[in-house]
Amino acid sequence: MSDDEPRWLNTDENEAWLALARTLMRLPAALDTQLQRDQGITHFEYQVLAGLSMSPEHNLRMSELALFADGSLSRLSHVVKRLERRGWVYRTPDPDDGRYTRAFLTDDGWQKVVEAAPGHVAEVRRLVFDPLTKAQQKQLRDIGRRITNAIGAEDTCPDQ
Amino acid sequence: MSDDEPRWLNTDENEAWLALARTLMRLPAALDTQLQRDQGITHFEYQVLAGLSMSPEHNLRMSELALFADGSLSRLSHVVKRLERRGWVYRTPDPDDGRYTRAFLTDDGWQKVVEAAPGHVAEVRRLVFDPLTKAQQKQLRDIGRRITNAIGAEDTCPDQ
DNA sequence: GCATTTGACTTGATGCGTCAAGTTATCGTT
């Protein structure tokens, strides 16, 4: 677990780590900024709405939605409550199994996604894909997967 | 600004974006988890302590420290207040120019960094560098820089 | 040399995420 002498980062690693750390700090902030400024929603709220909009009947179980949006059930519950207040979503117990709750997108909610999506995608493109070469895009996918795999094992998801 | 028809992400881009989004979500959480569990501090608090520990006299101006730790002055002010309460840091007006505040690491603060650093570095290594090839590490540095450059121009830092 | 401006913080209110503790509905067992 702990060596006698820790292996510090060498110069190359340190530069890579610095670059990654900056990205971890600023990219989410930048994406949130765009959505907040143009649409008055957070990136997480966007993901929730987008998740519902992509499902066949515009509805999902809370647990499915939490998995999709990569957040805890508790967080999702709070967020959906706010989205419900804004009239974009409503919840009903699943008719097939009363333990589940289904979140439905309203028509207004659908409109909101349709309105928000192009700007968000454009921002992702501008900040992530435009600056990278094709090869780097592929590398990025592989790198991201390797890192999340390294994390993935112990705690697949928060909460619970 | 907005095209007639937005350019959606293609399959390759979508996979890369998914992998990146997961990393953005989970890597910071994983690093915070380790530091919180083993040392009772957040990653941002660690960065603040580490920043001070690396400076010649174990002190920096708040504004320098904010830049180093990649956070707003306001955020830093709150955090340093907490670190001060815990006895790891203290603040004094800069003797040379009373407008600046200097944050100093205490002996206990230094001990804390020495205690926390090896475990944190080991976690970064385990989650980021061990899973990657040498070539990917270099790519990661370049990719990170390109993305932060794309962001960088408009808002170098929050607050202010 | 006094007033204004600028810059470097500091503070308090607000909102969101997390954590621990509930609730409620079904399932398995007896």
Add this chain to the structure above:
DNA sequence: AACGATAACTTGACGCATCAAGTCAAATGC
């Protein structure tokens, strides 16, 4: 059919980040 166990949420309290407004010290203009 009753009982505990489990799974799927929901809720409330708490901590931290952000934002807007305030404070205070030096520089700047007149």
